[in-house]
Amino acid sequence: MKKIITGAIAGALLLTSVSVFADSASLVGKKVQGLFTVEQNGTKIAEAVIIDGVAYAPVRAVSQAAGVQLTVEGKKIIMNEAIEPTPTPAATSVTNRPTISEEQAKENKIVSLTGKLATLSGKIAMAEAQLKDKPDNAELQQKVIDLKAEYATLESQLADLKG
Incomplete structure (x- = not known):
């Protein structure tokens, strides 16, 4: 009888603790405070949302725009060196800018x-x-x-x- 009661108590504790952990990482039911467009040089690359003061944007789109290689290994997202180095314009190239x-x-x-x-x-x-x-x-x-x-x-x- 003691084993049954102990098992029931242990089971109840496990079930409630799982729901507590799930609740802390979930965004379900949270209010979206804003929807923003992520742009690079005037071109839309993704949309981001603000939930509880934190911006959520697609990592792949942002990394591609930044020129960073992105790989996923298991539950790790790894951002490595730049895919291709972006040249920085020289100070003298200001006169070479196209006019709009x-x-x-x-x-x-x-x-x-x-x-x-x-x-x-x-x-x-x-x-x-x-x-x-x-x-x-x-x-x-x-x-x-x-x-x-x-x-x-x-x-x-x-x-x-x-x-």
Whole structure:
């Protein structure tokens, strides 16, 4: 009888401990605070999400963009030396840069402002989430106000460029 009770207790402990470990590593049920585009030289390479203040982006896409070799061995992701060395431009090559049209410069500015707005949107969401936990925190309230003001300024700049 003692063996049955001891076995039942040990089984219950094992079952509950497994669920505790699974819960700590799981992102299921977590709120996505923002969706961001990862770009390299104006080209979209991947999308990243922000969950609990941590950015999650596809490692393979980011490593390829950085020119780093990626290998997976078991449960290890290994990033090795650069696939091909990227040459650094010399200071004298500044005059060799191609000129871009005014329309292309405007489009680049629009893309840049759109990215900044997305980043600010994520910051505002995180600050507001923190403010829900501490509604009496004047510093957080001011931070939210400042971020929203900066967002409004960038939004008006974007509207001026598009208009």
